[in-house]
Amino acid sequence: MLDLVAVISLTCAFGLAVVYVYGCERLKGTRS
Amino acid sequence: MTLNGWLQIALFIAVVLLLAKPMGSYMTAVFERRKTFLDSILKPCELALYRATGINPDEEMRWTQYAVAMLVFSAATLILTYLVERLQAHLPWNPQHLPGVEPSLALNTAISFTTNTNWQAYTPESTMSYLTQMLGLATHNFWSAAVGLALAIAFVRGIARKEMKTIGNFWVDLTRGTLWILLPISIVFSLALVSQGVVQNLRPYDTVKLVESQAATGGNGRPSAITTQTIAQGPVASQEAIKMLGTNGGGFFNANSSHPFENPTPLSNFLQMVSIFLLPAGLCITLGQMVKAPKHGWAVLGAMVVLWFAGTLTAYWAESHANPLLHHVDAKASQLQSGGNMEGKEVRFGIANSALFATVTTDASCGAVNSMHDSFMPLGGLVPLTNILLGEVVFGGVGAGLYGMLIFVVMAVFIAGLMVGRTPEYLGKKIESFDVQMAMLYLLIFPLLILGFASISVLMPNLGLSSLANRGPHGLGEILYAYASATGNNGSAFAGLSANTHWYNYSLATAMFFGRFMMIIPMLAIAGNLANKKIVPASSGTFPVTTPLFTVLLTAVILIVGALTFFPVLSLGPILEHLLMRSGHLF
Numbered sequence: 211m212l213d214l215v216a217v218i219s220l221t222c223a224f225g226l227a228v229v230y231v232y233g234c235e236r237l238k239g240t241r242s
Numbered sequence: 243m244t245l246n247g248w249l250q251i252a253l254f255i256a257v258v259l260l261l262a263k264p265m266g267s268y269m270t271a272v273f274e275r276r277k278t279f280l281d282s283i284l285k286p287c288e289l290a291l292y293r294a295t296g297i298n299p300d301e302e303m304r305w306t307q308y309a310v311a312m313l314v315f316s317a318a319t320l321i322l323t324y325l326v327e328r329l330q331a332h333l334p335w336n337p338q339h340l341p342g343v344e345p346s347l348a349l350n351t352a353i354s355f356t357t358n359t360n361w362q363a364y365t366p367e368s369t370m371s372y373l374t375q376m377l378g379l380a381t382h383n384f385w386s387a388a389v390g391l392a393l394a395i396a397f398v399r400g401i402a403r404k405e406m407k408t409i410g411n412f413w414v415d416l417t418r419g420t421l422w423i424l425l426p427i428s429i430v431f432s433l434a435l436v437s438q439g440v441v442q443n444l445r446p447y448d449t450v451k452l453v454e455s456q457a458a459t460g461g462n463g464r465p466s467a468i469t470t471q472t473i474a475q476g477p478v479a480s481q482e483a484i485k486m487l488g489t490n491g492g493g494f495f496n497a498n499s500s501h502p503f504e505n506p507t508p509l510s511n512f513l514q515m516v517s518i519f520l521l522p523a524g525l526c527i528t529l530g531q532m533v534k535a536p537k538h539g540w541a542v543l544g545a546m547v548v549l550w551f552a553g554t555l556t557a558y559w560a561e562s563h564a565n566p567l568l569h570h571v572d573a574k575a576s577q578l579q580s581g582g583n584m585e586g587k588e589v590r591f592g593i594a595n596s597a598l599f600a601t602v603t604t605d606a607s608c609g610a611v612n613s614m615h616d617s618f619m620p621l622g623g624l625v626p627l628t629n630i631l632l633g634e635v636v637f638g639g640v641g642a643g644l645y646g647m648l649i650f651v652v653m654a655v656f657i658a659g660l661m662v663g664r665t666p667e668y669l670g671k672k673i674e675s676f677d678v679q680m681a682m683l684y685l686l687i688f689p690l691l692i693l694g695f696a697s698i699s700v701l702m703p704n705l706g707l708s709s710l711a712n713r714g715p716h717g718l719g720e721i722l723y724a725y726a727s728a729t730g731n732n733g734s735a736f737a738g739l740s741a742n743t744h745w746y747n748y749s750l751a752t753a754m755f756f757g758r759f760m761m762i763i764p765m766l767a768i769a770g771n772l773a774n775k776k777i778v779p780a781s782s783g784t785f786p787v788t789t790p791l792f793t794v795l796l797t798a799v800i801l802i803v804g805a806l807t808f809f810p811v812l813s814l815g816p817i818l819e820h821l822l823m824r825s826g827h828l829f
Binding site: 212213217218219220221223224227228230231232234235236238 | 306307348349567683771
């Protein structure tokens with residue numbers, strides 16, 4: 211059970227990192 | 243401090259600086275895909291790997307593609323390591339019949355080695371099988387270092403290129419870094435270590451009879467006698483070489499590089515220290531060559547040497563003095579005694595080489611130790627902690643040190659631009675709001691993780707304080723060090739903190755993960771943005787980045803950012819501990 215939680219957590223964490231990549235890319239188009 | 247000690251320190255930095263240029267030139271050739279003397283052996287291996295994996299080596303990547311490729315590779319290898327750890331009881335090369343690693347520890351360790359941290363919340367010789375050590379951990383020593391190299395080169399390409407949308411191919415950089423740089427040097431270095439007595443075998447541990455039995459207390463509280471000792475061994479040299487070269491730091495044994503099977507002689511110790519700085523120093527030269535401004539590479543290396551020297555001087559000075567509360571103790575160095583503070587240090591290395599090793603391993607994000615940092619005097623222990631808190635940009639981890647330093651370079655030229663009231667430029671590229679936003683994101687994630695998790699640990703006694711050996715400012719230093727080490731992907735421990743608890747395993751794993759990937763991504767965003775820019779011709783108002791003045795400004799920016807961020811917590815930790823020690827309080 212804990213193994214499943216670990217693998218799902220890791221998948222979510224890496225998924226979050228990918229979202230972060232495209233979030234940074236989108237930020238480039240905005241003016242502060 | 244002794245002349246002998248200073249001569250050894252001078253020899254060390256002289257060898258590092260002498261090797262920097264040939265190493266840097268070689269790495270430039272490797273990453274620019276120019277001819278090298280190893281091509282006849284390695285080129286066929288490289289092409290076979292691309293064919294097997296369907297990689298087109300001529301395909302270039304935008305920064306987002308580069309980042310996603312890096313994340314996919316890291317995720318796949320992380321999960322592989324986790325599974326190897328959990329299943330080691332059913333896999334071969336487990337002569338000690340060790341059980342599978344407990345889930346929270348397996349997750350912590352898998353993240354630790356994937357992120358080049360090599361934080362070890364376990365005793366390796368009694369937890370990890372030979373297969374886990376080799377397939378799960380040593381492979382990550384290569385991969386995580388190769389990822390760091392690739393990322394640094396991608397950043398350098400971003401600076402060097404003009405009006406291009408791409409920064410290279412992650413898979414090519416990863417493959418070439420591993421095959422041309424890490425693997426050949428590790429093979430030669432392993433053999434050198436074996437020549438010094440570092441163990442390399444796959445035998446089960448030996449049990450030997452003690453010459454003299456030792457008195458102990460048994461589990462039932464009755465006195466008993468210990469008559470045998472288990473001698474742990476295994477494939478140490480092959481792991482040791484890449485552990486140092488790749489600035490990984492995870493020891494085959496719990497005692498790390500203070501263990502006589504990992505680091506048996508003063509010469510092996512010297513080689514290990516040089517190997518930590520070898521690639522980071524060479525990368526500065528690579529930077530200069532790839533951006534066609536060799537003096538800039540030397541200027542960056544100059545800032546690193548200044549900060550390294552300041553740390554070494556402080557640590558060596560602090561450790562050369564014995565604890566002032568030990569009255570009537572002759573602490574002077576002589577032919578018969580080392581003098582100073584020898585607690586937690588190996589006699590074969592002495593104070594100079596222990597202080598130097600501690601400084602080097604935390605300047606870089608290595609984390610190997612040949613002495614126990616927890617036993618250093620408060621100001622001696624402050625040096626490794628400060629080195630990590632400065633972002634490990636003083637030489638730094640393989641690749642990570644250079645790209646961390648380049649973020650500070652962006653900040654330095656930005657501040658220089660503010661001072662003269664014009665748009666900052668870096669090697670002909672205008673530094674604009676997006677670049678500064680990403681640089682600030684990079685710089686802010688680091689203290690947020692360290693101070694956030696350390697605060698929670700201190701404020702929640704059941705979580706953070708229950709496994710702490712020391713209280714007061716020393717205890718705070720132990721917790722702060724753990725999170726700094728994890729977030730900075732260093733991996734050395736201050737000791738005194740039993741970190742194999744659910745809270746520390748999960749929170750440190752989170753700090754390692756976000757400290758690695760959430761800082762890499764804004765760095766790559768800057769690289770991609772810089773690659774896309776035009777080159778502006780230098781004018782009389784351009785701040786030159788090749789002069790000693792630039793080195794001074796860069797050093798000052800690193801120190802000011804570090805001091806403003808972490809001085810309050812350091813004053814409550816090691817600095818307060820030093821002052822209280824002077825008034826007779828120990829922790």
